[in-house]
Amino acid sequence: MDRILIRGGNRLSGRLPISGAKNAALTLMPCALLTDEPLVLSNLPRLADVDGFGHLLNQLGASTAVEGTRPDEFGRTMTIHAKSLTSTEAPYDIVRKMRASILVLGPLLGRGGEARVSLPGGCAIGNRPIDLHLKALEAIGAELEMAAGYVKATAPGGRLKGGRYRFPVVSVGATENVVMAASLASGTSVIENAAREPEIVDLCRCLVAMGASIDGIGTETLTIEGRDRLHGATYRVMPDRIEAGSYACAAAITGGSLELTGVDAGDMGATLSALADAGVLIQLKPGSVCVSAPDPLRPLTLTTAPFPGFATDMQAQFMAMLTLADGASVLTETIFENRYMHVPELARMGADILVQGRTAVVRGVGKLTGAPVMATDLRASMSLILAGLAAEGETQVSRIYHLDRGYERLEEKLSAVGADIERAEGG
Ligand SMILES: CC(=O)N[C@H]1[C@@H](OP(=O)(O)OP(=O)(O)OC[C@H]2O[C@@H](n3ccc(=O)[nH]c3=O)[C@H](O)[C@@H]2O)O[C@H](CO)[C@@H](O)[C@@H]1O
Numbered sequence: 488m489d490r491i492l493i494r495g496g497n498r499l500s501g502r503l504p505i506s507g508a509k510n511a512a513l514t515l516m517p518c519a520l521l522t523d524e525p526l527v528l529s530n531l532p533r534l535a536d537v538d539g540f541g542h543l544l545n546q547l548g549a550s551t552a553v554e555g556t557r558p559d560e561f562g563r564t565m566t567i568h569a570k571s572l573t574s575t576e577a578p579y580d581i582v583r584k585m586r587a588s589i590l591v592l593g594p595l596l597g598r599g600g601e602a603r604v605s606l607p608g609g610c611a612i613g614n615r616p617i618d619l620h621l622k623a624l625e626a627i628g629a630e631l632e633m634a635a636g637y638v639k640a641t642a643p644g645g646r647l648k649g650g651r652y653r654f655p656v657v658s659v660g661a662t663e664n665v666v667m668a669a670s671l672a673s674g675t676s677v678i679e680n681a682a683r684e685p686e687i688v689d690l691c692r693c694l695v696a697m698g699a700s701i702d703g704i705g706t707e708t709l710t711i712e713g714r715d716r717l718h719g720a721t722y723r724v725m726p727d728r729i730e731a732g733s734y735a736c737a738a739a740i741t742g743g744s745l746e747l748t749g750v751d752a753g754d755m756g757a758t759l760s761a762l763a764d765a766g767v768l769i770q771l772k773p774g775s776v777c778v779s780a781p782d783p784l785r786p787l788t789l790t791t792a793p794f795p796g797f798a799t800d801m802q803a804q805f806m807a808m809l810t811l812a813d814g815a816s817v818l819t820e821t822i823f824e825n826r827y828m829h830v831p832e833l834a835r836m837g838a839d840i841l842v843q844g845r846t847a848v849v850r851g852v853g854k855l856t857g858a859p860v861m862a863t864d865l866r867a868s869m870s871l872i873l874a875g876l877a878a879e880g881e882t883q884v885s886r887i888y889h890l891d892r893g894y895e896r897l898e899e900k901l902s903a904v905g906a907d908i909e910r911a912e913g914g
Pocket residue numbers: 510614615616617618619620621656657658659660661682684792793794798799800821822823
């Protein structure tokens with residue numbers, strides 16, 4: 488298995504391009520199942536999860552064609568054509584490895600009135616149930632049957648009828664599934680307490696480009712008037728606000744200064760205001776955000792929450808940054824019950840962190856020291872990269888397949904702005 492080797496201590500400086508958003512890409516790709524015409528997605532990040540989702544779509548009968556960009560460019564364009572579907576099943580083997588596979592449930596049900604999808608089960612960051620996906624789909628007309636670890640969803644008469652559903656808690660994935668399914672229902676659906684994440688806005692805009700009728704985009708109430716059919720479209724995946732936030736933390740933790748290009752600062756409100764509270768200097772330019780490290784870095788009190796709150800996907804990276812702050816920070820994770828897998832690894836590098844239940848107290852230390860570390864999820868892995876960039880000596884991060892799921896060509900981007908970082912085979 489490959490590892491990332493970092494010799495820490497270099498201040499990062501320069502321009503760093505931000506890729507298309509993984510979490511948008513993985514909800515835009517299944518939209519292709521809603522039409523028999525091609526969906527062309529540009530600015531798709533080159534990530535293991537995007538490739539994996541492409542294979543899942545192939546298994547369902549869709550063709551995928553990737554247009555190569557030059558090797559020195561980021562992102563690529565994929566044409567997905569689900570002219571006819573040959574399967575309505577997402578098998579355990581795929582769903583287990585890539586949780587986003589659950590997002591074929593809504594589109595398959597909307598298009599053909601039938602889907603059989605493996606239940607994903609838990610993962611390293613927590614329990615991650617899908618009961619709300621199922622309740623929302625039921626509310627718009629699906630009938631559900633559970634057997635042998637799978638959910639089989641059917642639309643009586645082959646078509647969902649639409650309906651009203653109020654989410655008891657905000658769910659990004661369940662909002663995505665129900666919006667996609669409702670876009671082909673015979674009637675109108677009203678979804679209340681819907682997630683408002685920028686990735687949901689991106690999904691709704693893509694569906695509208697495909698002919699869907701959605702009112703209230705970006706608000707907590709979405710009204711979807713079902714259409715008889717959707718058509719193909721060409722759509723550009725939004726910039727990755729989490730990747731951008733991660734590299735902003737990289738500038739801050741190394742005492743450096745970066746211009747993050749190709750970002751939409753409007754989607755990054757909570758991250759940018761947390762960085763500003765830590766003393767990071769932020770300058771907005773059209774299409775880019777410049778961040779410069781303060782001296783010293785101030786401690787923070789942060790609680791994760793659905794958008795527009797502070798994103799759970801940024802918690803681990805901020806924690807790494809705050810290990811070197813001038814004082815004690817308090818982080819509270821409210822979305823996932825087990826999203827502190829990076830804590831013992833950061834502690835091995837000299838961080839002082841005490842976790843009690845959902846809260847972590849991070850006392851700033853004078854320095855981190857390089858060590859061999861590994862993480863069991865994506866953002867936790869990124870927090871170790873950040874710690875390694877600032878640490879004295881060499882850090883080896885193993886199990887980097889997590890990083891390959893979510894950060895396009897990480898070591899190339901970081902080396903180009905001055906990091907001493909490389910990928911090593913084996914280990
Ligand atoms: C609101 C939120 O921050 N969502 C994050 C969540 O999205 P993801 O879609 O994975 O998770 P949800 O938004 O659905 O989960 C939000 C909360 O609802 C609970 N839940 C969810 C679905 C369900 O059927 N039943 C249920 O109880 C979850 O356990 C969690 O506590 O993880 C992604 C990957 O880290 C992030 O990009 C999203 O920003």
